[in-house]
Amino acid sequence: MAQVFPTSAQIVIIGGGVIDTSIAYNPVKYGARDLLLLEKTLPTEGATWHAAGLVGQFRSQQNLMEMMSDSVKVFDQLGQDTAQNPSWNKVGSLRIAPSNERWGELLKSQASAQAVGFEMDMLTPQEALEIYPLMKIDDLVGAAFIPADGHIDPNSLT
Numbered sequence: 001m002a003q004v005f006p007t008s009a010q011i012v013i014i015g016g017g018v019i020d021t022s023i024a025y026n027p028v029k030y031g032a033r034d035l036l037l038l039e040k041t042l043p044t045e046g047a048t049w050h051a052a053g054l055v056g057q058f059r060s061q062q063n064l065m066e067m068m069s070d071s072v073k074v075f076d077q078l079g080q081d082t083a084q085n086p087s088w089n090k091v092g093s094l095r096i097a098p099s100n101e102r103w104g105e106l107l108k109s110q111a112s113a114q115a116v117g118f119e120m121d122m123l124t125p126q127e128a129l130e131i132y133p134l135m136k137i138d139d140l141v142g143a144a145f146i147p148a149d150g151h152i153d154p155n156s157l158t
């Protein structure tokens, strides 16, 4: 029997990468059913296939931090909402400051992180070493630890 493809839909999304499927996610979550996602090859075969899957909320601009922080809230909920495991590992991230200038930048960013609402802990070199014991700390001024960062498998997420 010949396959019948839809010729129209209320919502049409072009592409089957992680951004495209996340655009589809909310309308479907809240009840939309007439949604068509068009992918010219296979889902995740674009940039998504190459991604390391690092999830870091720290950004130079506050609006980008807010977007990343919202993504983390979605990742936290996704397993429960979809009954599929997105391989979300919330292991935290360390940003190191090997100079006083970099340390100053991290201290300034801490205020933005607090405004967005995610935790960013300022650590001494010794405290950073306890989190990542393979690190050399001779030239370290300090480090910032973001406990709610981590990595997610881009394929499973899509």
Ligand SMILES: Cc1cc2nc3c(=O)[nH]c(=O)nc-3n(C[C@H](O)[C@H](O)[C@H](O)COP(=O)(O)OP(=O)(O)OC[C@H]3O[C@@H](n4cnc5c(N)ncnc54)[C@H](O)[C@@H]3O)c2cc1C
Pocket (backbone or CB within 6 Å): 014, 015, 016, 017, 018, 019, 020, 021, 038, 039, 040, 041, 042, 043, 044, 045, 046, 047, 048, 049, 050, 051, 052, 053, 054, 055
């Ligand atoms: C090496 C590398 C490492 C990365 N590491 C990270 C990371 O650690 N953390 C992070 O957050 N981001 C990372 N990124 C960025 C991340 O991969 C991209 O931001 C993300 O995958 C973009 O998703 P997308 O859906 O916009 O695009 P894509 O994944 O490229 O999806 C677009 C899709 O559209 C399809 N398409 C295109 N044109 C058409 C058409 N005309 N009709 C139908 N389908 C079409 C393509 O086939 C493709 O599948 C990395 C990227 C690279 C390359």
